[in-house]
Amino acid sequence: MSETIRIANADLSVEIASLGAEMQSLKTADGRDWLWNGDTAWWTGRSPILFPIVGKAPGDMLAVNGKTYPMAQHGIARRRDFALIEQTATACRHELVSSSETREVYPFDFRLTLEHSLHGRTLSVTATVENTGAGPLPFGIGFHPAFLWPLPGAESKPHAVILDNGAEPGVIQLEGGLIGKTLPTSPFKAGRLELSHDLFANDALIFPEGAGTGLTFAAEGGPSLAFTFDNLPNIALWQKPGAPFLCIEPWHGMAAHAGGTAELVERPYTVALPEGGTMRFGFSVEVKG
Template identity: 65%
Template sequence: MPTTTRIENAFLTVEVSSLGAEMQSITSGDGGSWLWNGDAAFWTGRSPVLFPIVGKAPDDRLLIDGRPYPMAQHGFARRREFTIETTSAMACRYALEASDETRAVYPFDFRLTVEHRLDNRTLTVASMVENRGNEPMPFGFGYHPAFSWPLPGAAGKPHMVTLANGGEPLRQPLENGLLSTSRTPSPFEHGRLVLAHDLFANDALVFPQGAGDSLVYAAEDGPSLAFRFENLPNLALWTKPDAPFLCIEPWHGTAAEYGASPELKDRPYTSVLDGGETKRFAFSVTFAA
């Protein structure tokens, strides 16, 4: 059965499950609940880690060097039991290593660690992917945290996402979960997007490039979350119809493009590690009431 690790300081308490190394809650000292609660009426996820793919594969099947492998949306890490490696008052690290089960669907000797760490009002989630084999290892990686919408104490207030770079990145729509090859105009104006549920009527808003490495999710004259991304060039925003959460998803890798090659190495923004190499992916979020 999954176990839960709690880390906390004077400002924040975070609970992380061994199943998927997935956050279960983020609570501030004033009792505010910032992370989605996983209500099955909308979506049971809370903050899944996406590996070894982000998004869907055509017919839920990957090709790796021409050989087919079954692969569900967003990969298998979120459904795997991780092992706790280290824990302290304000940090914990979980690890997942290749097994006979994972090699049956992803034939590589990998090691994935996920660390959650608190520093005052900032939470940092950092992951390391290691290729322990000898052959080049392609993969996608991403985070999928869902935050409360409305934010604590901000019911009835407009909420917005503001890109630090002031950009107006083009959107790449989804077709049956796969990326369309077309682009549509940006919903951002001078880096600002006022949130409305009808924006998500046709699935997630996916911005493969141009969103930058930092943004703020905030209520007007209210609480805010300030994000910074490391080695995560792609961004998606998503919610279910009328659901009280917003996913802010930084990725390195996307769903396969519609009609394109099903080869893993050909998916947009796929990373490839040579034997013995590692790669780090991280985001931090600072909470302000």
């Protein structure tokens, strides 16, 4: 059975479940929760970790050196219990280590560590991947946190996503959950995307590159969430159409190409971590308002 722990400081509190080391709440001191609540009527996720793939594999089958393995969307880590290996008042670390069970679907040895830590009104989430096996470790990794839309206290206000770099990055259209064509125009104008539910009628908006290392999800004249990303070049925005949440998803890796190979190493932005190597990926979010 999944267990939940709590970390807190004077400004924020966070609950994290052992299942998937998934964040369950992000509350300010006034009791408002900024994280999606997992309402089964819309989407049961709240903030899953995506590993060793991001997105879908063709027919939910992943190929490694020509041999195929069953692999559900977004990988295996979100569906497995992590061990709590360290906890303080304001931080915790959970760990998932490869096993005979994981090797049946992902034939590699690894250690995946997730750390949640609080600093004032900022939450930082860091994933560390270690290659504990022989030969390179291929993988994709990503974060999938969902936040309330509208933001708390801003129910009547328009919302927008504003890129720190002011760019207009290209956006990809998904085809059956797989990477399709790049659309002719960016939905961002001078780094600003005015949010509306119809933006997500055809699934997520995926920006393979150019969105930069930071953005703000904000209500006009109201509260906001300011994000920074580390070693996560791909950004996606997703909402189940009409649902009261917005997922802000930084990734290093994407779904397989529509009509393409199922080989893991051929997926866009796949990492090939050398034997004995370690890589870190993370995001932080500051609650403002």
